[in-house]
Amino acid sequence: MNFIKNLMQNLVRGPSTVSYPFGPAWTPDKFRGRVAFKLASCTGCRACEQVCAPGAIRFDKTPEGLRFMMWHNSCVFCGLCEHYCPTDAIQQTTDWHLAHAVEDEFTMAIREVIAYVNCSACGAKTLSSAPNPVGVNPPFSAEEIEQQRNLCPGCRKKALAERGATS
Amino acid sequence: MIESLYTPLAMLIFPGGLFALALGLSLKGLDRRLAARLQGRVGPPLAQPFYDLVKLAKKRTMVPDTACQPVFLGAPLIGAVAMALAAALVPIAGFYTPDPLLGDLLVLLYLLTVPAVVLMIAGSASGSPFGAIGFSREMAMMLAYEGPLVLVVAAVAMRTGLGQGGLVSFSLPEIIAYQQTHGAFLFDPLLWPALAAFLAFYPANLGIIPFDIPEAETEVLEGPLLEYSGPALGLFKIMSALKAVVVLGLGVALFYPIAPDGIAGLAVHLVKLIALMLIGVSVVRVSCGRLRIDQAFRFFLKWPLALAVLSLACVALA
Amino acid sequence: MTSLKQMFSTQTRRMASLSPWIYRINAGSCNGCDVECATTALIPRYDVERLGCQYCGSPRHADIVLITGPLTARVKDSVLRVYDEVPEPKVTVAVGVCPISGGIFRDSYAVLAPLSKYLPVDVNIPGCAPRPQAIIEGIAQAIAIWRERL
Numbered sequence: 001m002n003f004i005k006n007l008m009q010n011l012v013r014g015p016s017t018v019s020y021p022f023g024p025a026w027t028p029d030k031f032r033g034r035v036a037f038k039l040a041s042c043t044g045c046r047a048c049e050q051v052c053a054p055g056a057i058r059f060d061k062t063p064e065g066l067r068f069m070m071w072h073n074s075c076v077f078c079g080l081c082e083h084y085c086p087t088d089a090i091q092q093t094t095d096w097h098l099a100h101a102v103e104d105e106f107t108m109a110i111r112e113v114i115a116y117v118n119c120s121a122c123g124a125k126t127l128s129s130a131p132n133p134v135g136v137n138p139p140f141s142a143e144e145i146e147q148q149r150n151l152c153p154g155c156r157k158k159a160l161a162e163r164g165a166t167s
Numbered sequence: 168m169i170e171s172l173y174t175p176l177a178m179l180i181f182p183g184g185l186f187a188l189a190l191g192l193s194l195k196g197l198d199r200r201l202a203a204r205l206q207g208r209v210g211p212p213l214a215q216p217f218y219d220l221v222k223l224a225k226k227r228t229m230v231p232d233t234a235c236q237p238v239f240l241g242a243p244l245i246g247a248v249a250m251a252l253a254a255a256l257v258p259i260a261g262f263y264t265p266d267p268l269l270g271d272l273l274v275l276l277y278l279l280t281v282p283a284v285v286l287m288i289a290g291s292a293s294g295s296p297f298g299a300i301g302f303s304r305e306m307a308m309m310l311a312y313e314g315p316l317v318l319v320v321a322a323v324a325m326r327t328g329l330g331q332g333g334l335v336s337f338s339l340p341e342i343i344a345y346q347q348t349h350g351a352f353l354f355d356p357l358l359w360p361a362l363a364a365f366l367a368f369y370p371a372n373l374g375i376i377p378f379d380i381p382e383a384e385t386e387v388l389e390g391p392l393l394e395y396s397g398p399a400l401g402l403f404k405i406m407s408a409l410k411a412v413v414v415l416g417l418g419v420a421l422f423y424p425i426a427p428d429g430i431a432g433l434a435v436h437l438v439k440l441i442a443l444m445l446i447g448v449s450v451v452r453v454s455c456g457r458l459r460i461d462q463a464f465r466f467f468l469k470w471p472l473a474l475a476v477l478s479l480a481c482v483a484l485a
Numbered sequence: 486m487t488s489l490k491q492m493f494s495t496q497t498r499r500m501a502s503l504s505p506w507i508y509r510i511n512a513g514s515c516n517g518c519d520v521e522c523a524t525t526a527l528i529p530r531y532d533v534e535r536l537g538c539q540y541c542g543s544p545r546h547a548d549i550v551l552i553t554g555p556l557t558a559r560v561k562d563s564v565l566r567v568y569d570e571v572p573e574p575k576v577t578v579a580v581g582v583c584p585i586s587g588g589i590f591r592d593s594y595a596v597l598a599p600l601s602k603y604l605p606v607d608v609n610i611p612g613c614a615p616r617p618q619a620i621i622e623g624i625a626q627a628i629a630i631w632r633e634r635l
Contacts, residue, residue: 010529016529017532021536022535025618054582072611073582073585073609074582074585074587077612096612099622101609102579102607102609105601
């Protein structure tokens with residue numbers, strides 16, 4: 001007769017339905033939702049492309065620079081890209097409002113270009129990506145990142161050696 | 168008190184036809200809402216069955232290549248019309264008495280088998296294997312619950328007949344008149360077994376959960392209704408809404424028709440129908456799982472039949 | 486007279502749009518999305534019946550078709566056949582990333598995704614699997630499209 005008790009409890013306590021879609025919905029703090037990309041922090045290491053299981057993240061070379069592409073309709077929200085990103089340039093937000101009409105299918109994507117610049121030291125054509133901070137001691141300051149951004153790989157090494165970093 | 172309405176009017180507008188349809192759909196809406204509340208959900212709007220019907224009227228009817236088209240499309244129509252007629256045969260105590268020329272309790276019993284027969288015909292005419300399974304299950308269910316139903320009705324008829332000095336009385340107005348002078352059969356211990364058997368008959372006839380085996384959507388994909396779409400399916404919905412009104416009204420007339428005269432009688436009747444729907448249908452529906460067809464068959468041939476026979480014997484011997 | 490007729494048609498359309506019945510086709514799904522679809526109906530927290538929805542057993546009763554899974558080569562013909570059984574007007578919803586792009590199964594020889602190569606899809610609900618609220622959101626969008634088609 002336990003079920004009668006349950007039924008009566010349900011009746012007295014009232015429905016436990018959340019009001020969504022007519023009201024707000026609760027989202028857990030650690031929910032793995034839509035991926036956000038921060039161009040300023042990307043080092044262009046392409047680790048995220050390597051680990052992306054469904055191949056939602058792609059990099060390709062364009063005349064303007066290295067293009068980062070990410071399609072939400074392929075993403076399985078596993079969080080590997082966020083885990084492996086050395087600079088937290090890729091982060092998962094708690095946004096899950098991804099349902100869309102099929103016309104918007106290909107606008108559900110991130111397209112960002114890490115542009116080519118000329119190295120401020122030697123003038124060679126190079127990507128203006130953020131420096132990789134792994135093992136850099138003491139860590140980069142904000143100004144240093146901005147300086148390194150405009151250096152080619154060779155000049156970055158030189159600058160790091162002058163800085164006395166252990167990498 | 169309306170003694171005798173013009174018969175087609177009774178069939179088409181009140182108490183059959185439109186009135187019974189609106190009543191039946193409202194009862195279904197209430198039932199769905201209460202079932203949802205018992206499960207801790209909000210549930211659909213109260214007018215949901217009306218919306219469903221409008222939606223179905225706007226959809227396209229598809230007839231499968233394997234179906235026999237006239238039978239396939241005619242079956243739901245026959246069912247709906249039969250139930251509209253049956254609704255005109257059920258008296259409302261103190262408010263409406265059906266024309267004796269229209270028929271008595273026996274005619275009502277025959278009409279009550281029409282929905283099941285129509286579902287069987289529909290299932291077999293659709294040419295779908297699931298329809299055929301639904302057909303055989305519907306037939307088994309009908310064989311199982313019709314026996315107890317007839318015995319219950321016979322027990323009530325005999326109680327009335329013996330009380331009046333005759334043998335049996337198959338006239339619903341007489342049964343109601345007898346109860347209004349001698350007290351409702353609900354409080355008559357001789358008929359309690361019959362009442363229990365009648366309560367078991369409800370879910371089987373209305374096709375709801377412990378006995379919705381012929382139309383089990385998770386097993387046989389709604390069985391006989393599988394191939395129906397659009398207005399034809401809507402006619403089946405109309406039929407089942409009318410059937411709910413008829414069967415519930417029959418229960419009220421057989422066991423507790425005590426009501427004041429005039430418009431208050433109608434109001435009391437509605438309250439009784441709603442109470443019976445909620446207790447006899449909604450609560451049962453959410454608190455049970457579906458039985459297998461053999462279990463249901465055995466159940467009906469065991470308990471309701473035994474109870475009905477017991478009641479009939481008590482009435483005959485008392 | 487014409488305005489009365491117009492009012493009648495808008496009213497019936499409004500009423501009909503409150504009763505979208507849902508049919509679910511599994512096109513080779515891993516069952517993750519199917520479970521999430523089931524929760525929208527079965528768990529009191531996400532009661533999809535508030536929208537008038539009802540999961541029905543037969544494709545002939547359906548108005549909104551939810552398709553899960555990456556459309557495996559084996560199941561393609563059956564899916565297309567069942568899809569054709571759904572009477573017009575209907576709205577198709579692709580649930581999960583598999584039918585939209587193939588997800589992690591993309592480029593497999595056994596998988597024919599994207600689904601939109603074979604069927605007219607109307608709403609996408611990406612996610613692996615989408616959470617029940619996201620499915621309800623997608624169903625709400627599908628209802629809005631369906632209302633236009635009635």
